[in-house]
Amino acid sequence: MAEHPPYPVGLRLSGRRVVVLGGGQVAQRRLPALIAAGADVHLVSPEATPSVEAMADSGEITWLKRPYRPGDLEEAWYALIATDDPEANSRASAEAETHRVWCVRSDDADAATAWTPAAGHSEGVTIAVLTTDAKGRDPRHTAAVRDAVVEGLRDGTLVAPHHRTRTPGVALVGGGPGDPDLITVRGRRLLAEADVVIADRLGPRDLLAELPPHVEVIDAAKIPYGRFMAQEAINNALIEHARQGKSVVRLKGGDPFVFGRGMEEVQALAEAGIPCTVVPGISSSISVPGAAGIPVTHRGVAHEFTVVSGHVAPDDERSLVDWPSLAKLTGTLVVLMGVDKIGKIAETLIAHGKAPGTPVGLVQEGTTAAQRRVDATLATVAETVRAEGVKPPAVIVIGEVVRTTPRPSE
Structure with missing residues (x-):
């Protein structure tokens, strides 16, 4: 035998x-x-x-x-x-x-x-690898072959075209905080199979370079205070290309439903009768602080964390954030899109009882090669942002967790 x-x-x-x-x-x-x-x-x-x-x-x-x-x-x-x-x-x-x-x-x-066998799965396909030489079985080599095939299928480097007709539609893909390795496996696979990619500025841009030449890439970058593609135009582009029978990926930064206007796009597609698949992404609200050594919760320090948008100032009538209540919380406060409003935010929190010495961590370009962290307090954060030239995108963490980062011994 x-x-x-x-x-x-x-x-x-x-x-x-x-x-x-x-x-x-x-x-x-x-x-x-x-x-x-x-x-x-x-x-x-x-x-x-x-x-x-x-x-x-x-x-x-x-x-x-x-x-x-x-x-x-x-x-x-x-x-x-x-x-x-x-x-x-x-x-x-x-x-x-x-x-x-x-x-x-x-x-x-x-x-x-x-x-x-050493088995793996990719898009409804099971890959099972067996050593054919009974006398020379090498489980590590078998597993390595399995891993290489599965990873290639998942990230698109090993192309296995579908020969059955694909159903056209839109995949709303959360690309994660910026590092291309932090997109989900499913998101990366759908990206590799796309005919059209409509990408945000904060999506993992490095992944676009891996796309085949025939893929049409549409820049939907919404640069703050600069040129942008209106949300209605994005919705129309998604619908138009899907109706042409194309596989469309809407590549967004972070998670589509965390201040990403993803639901607006889902609603527009639903009204147009276009099927839509939502692929969650790793939100920058937890991943970026973590990459910089800041846990949003920590035993004995913070039992809660709250994520808010800082794109409008606390005194702006359009703000939906209850800043006075946030000032009373003892947990961690994570502010997205708030770099240019952090002065007003800090003043408001202090005015409603938050200690001026509360630590603040700002992480710019988190998870990318350009990542940097700047620490301050509520009392000093506005001046620190100006002095250090902190620019968006940056995640702001307010709370005692900022002090938990281990420091090298001197």
Whole structure:
């Protein structure tokens, strides 16, 4: 048997009995995929890891809290043998052979009738990689091949065109805070498949350079106090290109629904009868402070954080922010789009009871190569912004968490 390579096949285990012997780390790694496949999983083990126990407590698997007994594999379609008792593993393996149950053994692959491939998933496709040389199995190489294929499909560097007709529409993709590696896997894949990309200035611009030459890129940059593409024009562009049967990606910075006007675009598309997929993104409100060493919450320091827009001053009649109430909070306050209004914001918070010495951290161009952090207090932040030349985009963090950043010992 060892002279022949394994025959690859996909098992359809939905509703079928699967027996797992052993509740240790091997079971912990393998159980989620079996559960996702819809298998009727029966775990036989006196003990289990906390994660495996949680699966049993939630009803995802049936747990028999005892060692293996002859007959446990009756009526099973598939078995995973992963106990720390070699003798029990051998007896269970023999039972699987008797009942013609495909069986994987974690302790002795040569004695098994099935091997678990290194598997990954991308857009409804499962990639399973097996070593064909039984004598020279190299699990690390197999996993590396799997990872390379999956990553290539996800980020678009490995192109596998769809041969079935795609449904035209719009994907509203949150690109994250700026670092191209922080876009979601799904967002990057949709970007790689787009015919048209309508991109914001704060989106991950480096990703645009990776697009094929045939992709039309439309600049929807809304530069503060400069040239901009009106929201109505953006909505119309999305609708127009989608109606032409094209796959359109609206690439936005951060998350589409965190001060990104994403819902306006979703509503416009819905009114036009255009299907829209929303892909959440990593919001700069938490990721940028984190990249600069500032946690928005910290045990014993802050049990809450509030995110507000600072694009209009507190004394502006258009402001919807309850600044007096924010001044009374003891948690962290994160202000987006507020660099040029930070003086008025600080004055208002102090006037309503916030201590002038409250620390403030400003992180400019967060997660990018140009990232820099400037610290101040509410009393000094306006002058510090002017002196240091802090420019948007910058995330402002107000609260004691700013002081939690570890400093190198002198």
